[in-house]
Amino acid sequence: MLKSMRKNLKSLAPALWFVIAAFIISIFAVWGGAGRLGEGRASNAVASVGSKRISAETYYSNLRQRLESLKEQYQDLDPNFIQQLNIPYRVLEEMIQRSLLLQAAGRMGIRASDEEIRDRIISYPVFQKDGQFIGVAEYERILSWNRISVEEFEKNLAEDVILDKLVKAVTAGIAISDEEIWESFRNSSESVKMDYAALETSKVEYDQEPDPAVLREYFEARKDEYKIPERREGTFVFFNTDELRAEIQVSDEEIGKYYQDNAPQFREPEKVRVSRIFIPLDGREQAQSRAEAQSILDRIRAGEDFGQMALVYSKDRKASEKGDWGPFEWRELAPPEQTEIGRLEAGGMSGVVDLEDGASIIKVTEKEAAVTRPLEEVKGQIMTILQDERGRSEAEGNASRLEKEAKKNGSLTAAAQKLGFTTQSTGLVKSGESLILIDPSGAISQTMFSLEESGISAPVFTYKGVGIVQLEKSEPPRPASFEEVELQVRDDYIDARKKEIALERMNRVKSELASSDIETLGVRYGLEVKTAEEHKRGQYLSTIGESDRIDRLAFTLPIGEPSDPVDFGSGFAVIRILERKEVTREEFAEKRDEERDNALQAKKNQFFSSYVTQLREDIGVKIRYDLFTQVSSEILSRYTSQEEPE
Numbered sequence: 001m002l003k004s005m006r007k008n009l010k011s012l013a014p015a016l017w018f019v020i021a022a023f024i025i026s027i028f029a030v031w032g033g034a035g036r037l038g039e040g041r042a043s044n045a046v047a048s049v050g051s052k053r054i055s056a057e058t059y060y061s062n063l064r065q066r067l068e069s070l071k072e073q074y075q076d077l078d079p080n081f082i083q084q085l086n087i088p089y090r091v092l093e094e095m096i097q098r099s100l101l102l103q104a105a106g107r108m109g110i111r112a113s114d115e116e117i118r119d120r121i122i123s124y125p126v127f128q129k130d131g132q133f134i135g136v137a138e139y140e141r142i143l144s145w146n147r148i149s150v151e152e153f154e155k156n157l158a159e160d161v162i163l164d165k166l167v168k169a170v171t172a173g174i175a176i177s178d179e180e181i182w183e184s185f186r187n188s189s190e191s192v193k194m195d196y197a198a199l200e201t202s203k204v205e206y207d208q209e210p211d212p213a214v215l216r217e218y219f220e221a222r223k224d225e226y227k228i229p230e231r232r233e234g235t236f237v238f239f240n241t242d243e244l245r246a247e248i249q250v251s252d253e254e255i256g257k258y259y260q261d262n263a264p265q266f267r268e269p270e271k272v273r274v275s276r277i278f279i280p281l282d283g284r285e286q287a288q289s290r291a292e293a294q295s296i297l298d299r300i301r302a303g304e305d306f307g308q309m310a311l312v313y314s315k316d317r318k319a320s321e322k323g324d325w326g327p328f329e330w331r332e333l334a335p336p337e338q339t340e341i342g343r344l345e346a347g348g349m350s351g352v353v354d355l356e357d358g359a360s361i362i363k364v365t366e367k368e369a370a371v372t373r374p375l376e377e378v379k380g381q382i383m384t385i386l387q388d389e390r391g392r393s394e395a396e397g398n399a400s401r402l403e404k405e406a407k408k409n410g411s412l413t414a415a416a417q418k419l420g421f422t423t424q425s426t427g428l429v430k431s432g433e434s435l436i437l438i439d440p441s442g443a444i445s446q447t448m449f450s451l452e453e454s455g456i457s458a459p460v461f462t463y464k465g466v467g468i469v470q471l472e473k474s475e476p477p478r479p480a481s482f483e484e485v486e487l488q489v490r491d492d493y494i495d496a497r498k499k500e501i502a503l504e505r506m507n508r509v510k511s512e513l514a515s516s517d518i519e520t521l522g523v524r525y526g527l528e529v530k531t532a533e534e535h536k537r538g539q540y541l542s543t544i545g546e547s548d549r550i551d552r553l554a555f556t557l558p559i560g561e562p563s564d565p566v567d568f569g570s571g572f573a574v575i576r577i578l579e580r581k582e583v584t585r586e587e588f589a590e591k592r593d594e595e596r597d598n599a600l601q602a603k604k605n606q607f608f609s610s611y612v613t614q615l616r617e618d619i620g621v622k623i624r625y626d627l628f629t630q631v632s633s634e635i636l637s638r639y640t641s642q643e644e645p646e
Contacts, residue, residue, distance in 0.1 A: 049099040050619040056631045063091045088632040100615050105166040112161035171604040184599035191534045192554045193579040197527040198543040200571035204498040219482045219489045226480040231428040234448045236469035237421045245391030255382045266373045273366035274330035275323040278316040280358040293352045293359040395466040399459035412470035461630035506565035506572040513562045544568045
């Protein structure tokens with residue numbers, strides 16, 4: 001799932017992603033504890049963007065909603081996976097970039113008028129009926145149904161209008177030459193069909209243990225490549241929240257009180273699943289579309305299956321799924337259809353619903369009323385939440401007391417002894433090096449590199465707990481001796497030998513392709529063999545990834561002739577072109593205007609991305625990594641607690 005998820009996230013990365021409307025109308029789960037977080041840290045900034053601040057509460061809310069949205073797509077989403085994808089940092093970066101752009105727009109005097117906001121609202125299909133605005137009352141009802149306040153929605157729309165205008169202002173002077181348009185057309189239109197065999201170095205076996213003398217000789221020939229970076233050693237005290245929470249007892253009375261105080265957290269919203277048959281106008285009169293829909297409706301009422309009729313007659317993107325719009329996507333449907341959905345019970349079916357672009361039939365396949373889960377069902381979950389809260393609170397309290405005492409007398413060790421806490425040594429570590437089982441993220445060692453001699457840190461928040469560190473000694477960077485890096489030299493030597501073996505094997509593959517098919521060679525030499533049916537420049541190739549060198553070969557190599565082995569970083573590949581689709585200047589002339597728009601937009605995106613980078617330097621961004629880590633850890637612990645079985 002991780003590869004798929006990363007691919008989906010990458011598709012959201014163009015430079016102009018931040019001008020897309022901020023609201024996707026959906027229902028988010030209500031999480032407990034947000035109020036407590038806000039009360040304790042509303043004035044604290046996770047990040048400063050120039051003179052603007054991103055509060056812990058605002059970041060908490062944004063991260064929470066992103067996780068809930070992702071959970072709808074990936075049911076097995078868990079905290080480890082979230083951290084692998086770096087979702088907390090991605091969310092914060094999005095907030096930072098939006099703030100940067102809004103500040104830039106403010107400096108340029110860009111504003112959103114009431115008329116522009118109004119025009120943006122009435123342009124949404126969900127707020128239209130028969131091509132007309134549905135009216136203020138219905139507009140407010142739809143927002144309320146989706147748990148979005150009018151003020152919040154319109155504020156974000158205003159920001160989107162401003163960002164649209166900023167993009168246009170910044171990129172207005174970008175021009176593109178005919179040669180650039182031609183190259184863009186070639187890149188998007190030309191393709192090759194090719195097969196390729198790839199061998200990753202890591203899959204090459206090498207069983208020989210290198211002779212120490214050979215390793216030393218290898219090291220001497222490359223000794224400038226081996227250096228010991230600056231390392232530091234410190235004394236630290238760490239308060240592990242899991243250990244603290246294991247000792248915390250929670251009474252039934254406390255669980256009951258939490259249940260009463262946080263009732264919305266345990267309320268499951270109404271669950272509705274909808275199916276639809278849509279008959280478009282397709283240039284006909286409304287009466288004809290309606291008549292066709294009525295004929296289908298009569299057949300369903302006579303006993304024919306709704307799903308089969310949708311599969312045959314419906315003309316929307318869900319027709320192939322027998323008209324099933326699922327439990328969420330139906331919220332995109334037009335207001336008249338939404339009205340029918342609200343009226344129908346489970347199993348109920350509408351009459352023909354007249355729409356601006358056709359007619360539809362709606363069926364509610366499932367409908368469960370909103371319910372509040374009983375206390376007995378969520379008792380274990382509440383206990384975990386309370387233990388998490390108190391464990392983290394106790395860790396923070398201990399760290400705060402220890403910091404105060406340590407800075408008073410200048411010794412973390414003495415302060416820890418006085419308060420009854422245990423000290424540990426980091427050993428000599430590099431900046432950002434992890435402390436296994438305590439701080440895998442490397443926050444403590446990174447903090448230590450910001451300290452002056454004998455300096456004592458503020459509390460350092462990690463996903464595992466809270467620590468305080470005092471710098472004891474530093475070693476400047478220097479060349480490494482063979483003994484210090486012998487294991488690394490051994491690994492490098494073996495990798496080099498594996499690479500030689502892989503290259504020699506792929507050279508044999510190239511020479512044998514004339515007399516043997518590629519699949520047979522793949523089995524013989526343990527290769528990944530693939531066929532790319534329609535490969536274009538810049539596209540991802542399985543195992544290989546993206547490769548400029550392979551792209552160049554793909555469009556220059558004679559058809560049928562295997563390439564020399566190509567180094568793609570983690571191994572070697574041999575490619576062979578089977579077919580090539582090339583474009584002519586005549587074809588380009590027919591599509592020049594369309595391609596000009598695409599190429600110009602791509603160039604504007606690239607320019608705007610550089611603009612944002614420069615803006616970041618000009619305005620200035622500071623991130624409080626300790627608070628960022630603390631808030632992220634809190635929300636992930638709550639996320640975990642809600643996923644834990646009872």
